[in-house]
Amino acid sequence: MAEKDLLLKTAETEKISHIDYFNIAISVDCVIFGYEDKELKVLLIKSDLKEFEGMYSLLGDLIRPGEDLDAASYRVLKERTGLDDVYLEQVHAFGSINRHPSGRVITIAYYSLIDIGHHKLQLSHNELNWHSINELGKLAFDHSLILETCLKQLRERIEDHPIVFNLLPEKFSLRQLQELYEAILGVELDRRNFRKKISLKGWLKDLNEMEKNLSHRPGKLYTLKSKLKT
Amino acid sequence: MAEKDLLLKTAETEKISHIDYFNIAISVDCVIFGYEDKELKVLLIKSDLKEFEGMYSLLGDLIRPGEDLDAASYRVLKERTGLDDVYLEQVHAFGSINRHPSGRVITIAYYSLIDIGHHKLQLSHNELNWHSINELGKLAFDHSLILETCLKQLRERIEDHPIVFNLLPEKFSLRQLQELYEAILGVELDRRNFRKKISLKGWLKDLNEMEKNLSHRPGKLYTLKSKLKT
DNA sequence: GCAAAAGTGTTAATCTTACACCCATGC
DNA sequence: GCATGGGTGTAAGATTAACACTTTTGC
Structure with missing residues (x-):
């Protein structure tokens, strides 16, 4: 056990004797x-590693x-987007x-949902851009796999949890909401059935x-x- | 980005300049x-940290x-149980x-499912024991939270995925299977409805x-x- | 023949799906 | 008045939930 081993030594001797572990x-x-123009998008930056030349990450x-x-993931988000009031969810560790x-880097993947329209980012100067999830090439590292895993989890989670609203402005119509679900799930939905289902969930307040x-x-x-x- | 920062330096200078990160x-x-006596059990070891005296982890x-x-999790399982042919699933990172x-230890939690009866462990000599999930005290570290998180995920997953069979012997009766579902979910199930549902899934072969x-x-x-x- | 569990079917309720018409607004 | 999308209900099918009696075996 990790914990047991650590206890038996001082923190210093542990660091030295197990230096490899660190x-x-x-x-x-x-x-x-993000969500824009009836498409689900993802914020990517151009990789400047030679190994991944021309790819996004x-x-x-x-x-x-x-x-x-x-x-840590809040900080990344804050540094990159200026936003500090966002939905974030841990998904999986990749190692x-x-x-x-x-070198050896274990990464813990999160997804977050933000309203593109409301929080305009300064994107132009740092090769940071929104990409439609339908038009992605292969990403750097194992980021294609990470993205797929997060998207899959998002698709499952929106069925039962009121989270997609983080992608929309404060006020929205049922049509907007339906188009958003369609963009995320990649399917068309029946209007009447969609409205019935959403109404049953009791998530919405009529303004x-x-x-x-x-x-x-x-x-x-x-x-x-x-x-x-x- | 983790990846970007690393590239711009050699691995060595990175280690030194960012020593804290390591x-x-x-x-x-x-x-x-594990599953025994109609109860879902979990394998725990007595903590030998003074901070957690008398607690299990x-x-x-x-x-x-x-x-x-x-x-790494296969290895832990192999070392502790001798088993190397087990179901393992990553659940969440706790940090x-x-x-x-x-000290700072980030841990990645897995759950695994093993057949207690078939793989008898040598448990007596190392304070390693099976504990019913219904009779657990507070565990060391944040292990109570980790256990809860894994149990919740297990409960969701068994509905759609044929994984509980890892807890049973090769051959089993529908009654055994039902009792196992009941033990995991903590509810009683109707026998006729259970059989219908399982039969629809098409997981079983009649021997x-x-x-x-x-x-x-x-x-x-x-x-x-x-x-x-x- | 009795105790214990195996095996099996129907009905009602709920949820899901498919589907079409009239309405309000801007131009 | 026409183009565009808003708003609404119903019927069929599928799924789920509740519920009881007969059968087989060991003793």
């Missing part, structure tokens, strides 16, 4: 999802000694020996407001009940 | 489930440099700063054999279809 770095990688960083896992060309400035009949606006906010 | 140890902890160990995550009294040496009507024996084995 030659493993730990990072977090964030799959940052997820955002991540090494975990700092005084920082727990969630804090293949050769997943990183420069008694209507959409504005449309060239067709406006829909009612809803918001997530405040008790359910994440 | 002062984090990484372990795996295994929640080893999960089995775990530090991850070795040349070993990936799954391999609170103060979860370990001797055309019967139970033996019972003082009542014997049931038919089944086995997991070999294609579904994990």
Whole structure:
């Protein structure tokens, strides 16, 4: 047991005698999802490693000694997007020996959901860009696998948990919500059945407001009940 | 990004300049489930840390440099139980700063499912014992939380995945299978409905054999279809 | 023949799916 | 008045839940 071994020595002797055990770095990688133009998107940065020339990668960083896992992914998000009020969820740890060309790095993957429209990012200057999940090439490292794993988990989780609202503005119509579900799941949904299902979940509060400035009949606006906010 | 920072330096300068980043140890902890006497059990060892005197803890160990995550948990299992042909699944990484009294240790939790009856362990000499999940006190470290998290995931997973068979002997009756589901879920199930549901899943192969040496009507024996084995 | 568990089917309730028409708005 | 999407209900099918009696075996 990890814990037992550590106790039997001082922290210092442990570090020295087991120095190899500390030659493993730990990072977090964030799959940052956004929603725009009826497409689910992910925030990627251009890799500047020669091994991955021309490829994109997820955002991540090494975990700092005084920082727990969630804090590290919040920090990555904050540094990269300026946002500090986001939905974040841990998904899986990836630790293949050769997943990183420069050495042993175990990474813990998170996904987060943010509202692209509301929080405009400064993207232009650092090769950080939104990519549709339907138009991704192979990513650097094992990031394609990480992305797939997170997307799969997202798809399962939205069925039962009121989390997609983190991708939408505060007020939204049922149509917007349905299009978002369709974008995430990659399927078309029946309008009447969708509305029935959502209504049964009891997640929404009717704002008694209507959409504005449309060239067709406006829909009612809803918001997530405040008790359910994440 | 972890990866980017690493590239820009040699591995050596990285280790030195970011020495603190390597002062984090990484372990795996295994929640080893077994099934005996109609109870779901978990394999625990007595903690020998003064901080956790009298408490039990999960089995775990530090991850070795040349070993990936799954391999580390297989090794822990092999060392502790002698088994190397077991179901193992990663669940979650736990990394609170103060979860370990001797220093920063991030742990990755797995659960595994083994057949207690078939693989008799040498348990007596090392304070390693099976404990019913219904009679657990508080565990050392954050192991109560880890156990809860793994149990929750197990309960969800058995609904759709043919994994509980790892807890049973090769041949079993539908009654045994039902009692196992009941033990894991902590609820009673209707016999007729249970059989219908299992039958629909198509996981089982009828062996055309019967139970033996019972003082009542014997049931038919089944086995997991070999294609579904994990 | 009695104790113990095996085996089996029907009904009601619920949930899911498929499907089509009229309505409100901007132009 | 026409284009666009908003809003709504029903019937068929599938799934789930509740529930009881007869059969087989060992003793």
